[in-house]
Amino acid sequence: MHISDGVLSAPVWIGGYVVTVGIAAICSKKMKTEDMPKMAVMTSAFFVASLIHIPLGPTSVHLILNGLVGIILGPLSFISILTGLTLQAFLFQHGGITTIGANTIMMGIPALLSSRIFSLHKRFRFRLSETIFAGVAGASGVFLGTLILTALLVTTGSEFIGVAKYAALAHLPIMIIEAIITGFVVSFLMKVKPEILEGEAR
Numbered sequence: 102m103h104i105s106d107g108v109l110s111a112p113v114w115i116g117g118y119v120v121t122v123g124i125a126a127i128c129s130k131k132m133k134t135e136d137m138p139k140m141a142v143m144t145s146a147f148f149v150a151s152l153i154h155i156p157l158g159p160t161s162v163h164l165i166l167n168g169l170v171g172i173i174l175g176p177l178s179f180i181s182i183l184t185g186l187t188l189q190a191f192l193f194q195h196g197g198i199t200t201i202g203a204n205t206i207m208m209g210i211p212a213l214l215s216s217r218i219f220s221l222h223k224r225f226r227f228r229l230s231e232t233i234f235a236g237v238a239g240a241s242g243v244f245l246g247t248l249i250l251t252a253l254l255v256t257t258g259s260e261f262i263g264v265a266k267y268a269a270l271a272h273l274p275i276m277i278i279e280a281i282i283t284g285f286v287v288s289f290l291m292k293v294k295p296e297i298l299e300g301e302a303r
Contacts, residue, residue, distance in 0.1 A: 102151075102161075102162075102163065102165060102204075102207065102208070102246060102247070102250060102268070102272065103151070103154075103186075103189075103195055103196035103197075103200075103204055104196065104197060104200045104203055104204055104207070104250070104253065104254075105196060105197045105200065106197030106198060106199050106200060107197070107199075108197075108200070108254075108257065108261075109199070109200055109203055109253060109254075109257050110256075110257045110258070113203065113253060113256055113257050114199045114200050114202060114203050115202075116202075117200065117201075117202030117203030117204075117205075117206055117253075118201070118202035119202070120202065120206055121183065121201070121202040121203075121205045121206055121209070122202075124179055124206075124209070124210070125179060125180055125183055125205075127176075128176040128177060128179045128180055128213075129180060131175070131176045131177060132177055132180070136174075136177055139173065139174065139297065140174060140177055140180070140181050143169075143170045143173055143174055143178070143181050144181045144182075144184050144185050146166055146169075146170070147165075147166050147167070147170050147181060147182060147185045148185040148188060148189065150163070150164040150165065150166045151163050151164060151165050151166070151185070151189070151208075152189055152193065152195055154195075157271050162271050162272055162274075162275055163275075164275065164278065164279065164282075165208055165242060165243055165246060165275070165279065166242075166279065166282070166283075167182060167208045167209070167211055167212040167215065167242040167243075167246065168211070168212065168215040168235075168238045168239035168240070168241060168242030168243070168279060168283050169235075169239060169242075169279075169282070169283045169286055169287075170182060170212050171211070171212030171213060171214070171215035171216040171219075171238065171242060172215060172216055172219045172235060172238055172283065172287060172298060173290075173297060173298060174212075174216075175216050176213065176216075178209065178212040178213060178216065179205070179209040179210075179212060179213055182205055182208050182209040182212055183201070183205045183209060186201055186204050186205055186208070187201055203253055206249060206253075207246050207249045207250050207253065208242075208246050210245070210249065211241065211242045211243075211244075211245035211246045211249070212242060214241065214242075214245055215238040215239070215241050215242045215245075216238070218234065218237055218238040218241055219231075219234050219235055219237075219238040219287070221234055222234040222235075229288075231287055231288065231291050232284045232285075232287060232288040232291075233284070235283050235284045235286075235287035235288070236280040236281065236283055236284035237280070238283060239279040239280045239281075239282060239283025239284065240276040240277070240279060240280035240283075242279065242283075243272055243275050243276040243279050244276055246272075247268065247269050247272050250265065250268060250269075251265040251266075251268070251269060254268075
């Protein structure tokens with residue numbers, strides 16, 4: 102799902118940086134010293150999961166885990182994803198330098214929204230509500246990211262419409278996989294360490 106250098110037009114990737122810096126500045130106000138260990142763990146999980154990708158035609162697919170990162174970190178998930186993407190771009194040339202902003206928007210904003218989706222389990226209390234809403238949040242992270250990817254590509258040029266459609270279809274299985282992973286992890290954490298999910302309540 103990473104966009105490489107040279108794909109987006111200058112106005113789009115510059116705008117991506119502007120929006121990313123603005124959101125990161127707002128989210129950073131929520132950061133506390135005690136959040137650092139949890140952020141480090143989730144940034145590492147995102148870094149590794151999204152670094153391992155499978156080429157598929159004109160695109161590639163990989164786990165993103167932005168929904169899970171959003172659930173655990175809440176607003177800090179945007180900074181965590183920005184950090185992971187920056188390290189990937191500079192250390193492994195995965196993604197692009199000019200597109201760090203756009204890629205962060207594509208994966209970071211869905212993480213923030215996934216956190217809100219998961220928080221709905223507090224309003225609708227029923228058996229397995231946490232697991233179900235976590236699964237929906239996990240799938241939503243991929244789905245919303247795919248929508249933003251499509252918008253970024255189409256905004257750059259109509260010649261990318263075909264690639265955008267292909268990328269959307271290729272990520273359908275990833276949505277299902279991430280729903281299962283996120284639901285399982287959150288269900289486990291609710292039993293053994295529910296306080297780790299406090300980030301989504303901010």
